[in-house]
Amino acid sequence: MKNKQVLKNIDYKDIDTLKKFINNNGRILSRRKNSLSATQQKEMAQAIKRARFMGLIPYIAK
Amino acid sequence: MSKKEIETTIDEEIESIKRVYEMSYILVPTISESDAEAKAEALKKSIASNQGSFISEETPYVRDLAYEMLKVIKNANHRFETGYFGWVKFEMDVESVSNFEKSLKLDEEVIRFLIVKADRDTNIITKNSYQKKARESEEANIDTAAEAEASSVVEEVAATAEVEESKDSSKEA
Numbered sequence: 001m002k003n004k005q006v007l008k009n010i011d012y013k014d015i016d017t018l019k020k021f022i023n024n025n026g027r028i029l030s031r032r033k034n035s036l037s038a039t040q041q042k043e044m045a046q047a048i049k050r051a052r053f054m055g056l057i058p059y060i061a062k
Numbered sequence: 063m064s065k066k067e068i069e070t071t072i073d074e075e076i077e078s079i080k081r082v083y084e085m086s087y088i089l090v091p092t093i094s095e096s097d098a099e100a101k102a103e104a105l106k107k108s109i110a111s112n113q114g115s116f117i118s119e120e121t122p123y124v125r126d127l128a129y130e131m132l133k134v135i136k137n138a139n140h141r142f143e144t145g146y147f148g149w150v151k152f153e154m155d156v157e158s159v160s161n162f163e164k165s166l167k168l169d170e171e172v173i174r175f176l177i178v179k180a181d182r183d184t185n186i187i188t189k190n191s192y193q194k195k196a197r198e199s200e201e202a203n204i205d206t207a208a209e210a211e212a213s214s215v216v217e218e219v220a221a222t223a224e225v226e227e228s229k230d231s232s233k234e235a
Contacts, residue, residue: 013086050178052128054174055088055129055147
């Protein structure tokens with residue numbers, strides 16, 4: 001049932017991979033839906049927040 | 063070893079710590095492309111003046127921002143929806159990074175910047191892949207839009223023809 005995603009070098013400029021882990025509205029999805037490990041989820045969340053700050057991803061999307 | 067010798071050795075070790083950083087920045091869109099490249103070169107020079115060495119970079123390119131950004135330039139609010147996005151990877155002394163950040167804050171052409179600790183060897187996505195995808199999506203949209211327009215034009219012609227026929231028939235009657 002669990003599909004473990006193995007991600008290497010999560011980067012905040014790589015928005016194509018980041019967009020897999022956010023909602024239609026731009027919210028970060030939970031670890032259960034992303035099937036990432038704990039450290040990967042933390043790194044991914046921080047990358048998304050950095051991308052939001054630099055205007056690559058919106059904070060809220062409609 | 064005496065106390066003085068211990069202190070001097072510790073100070074020397076602290077001064078020489080260098081770390082690898084990566085900075086991404088957004089430039090004002092009102093400048094031309096050649097000016098944007100010149101600005102990137104100027105940023106590299108300011109990195110060198112703060113005891114840093116350059117590793118890799120990407121020249122800035124125009125990009126739509128996900129939301130409107132505000133910048134106060136000369137006591138006036140300016141709002142931007144596009145900008146030149148670029149990044150630089152460099153190595154610098156730990157203590158001189160704050161000076162570099164201060165100089166960036168005072169710069170009038172930089173809307174936002176972000177300095178992050180990084181590894182030396184990891185590669186990151188570049189502008190070519192981003193622009194390729196933008197072009198492909200545009201072509202796909204243009205094809206579908208052209209088909210939609212053609213079909214709508216045909217429908218309009220048929221509709222007007224029907225209206226005219228009905229008018230003529232009503233006049234005759």
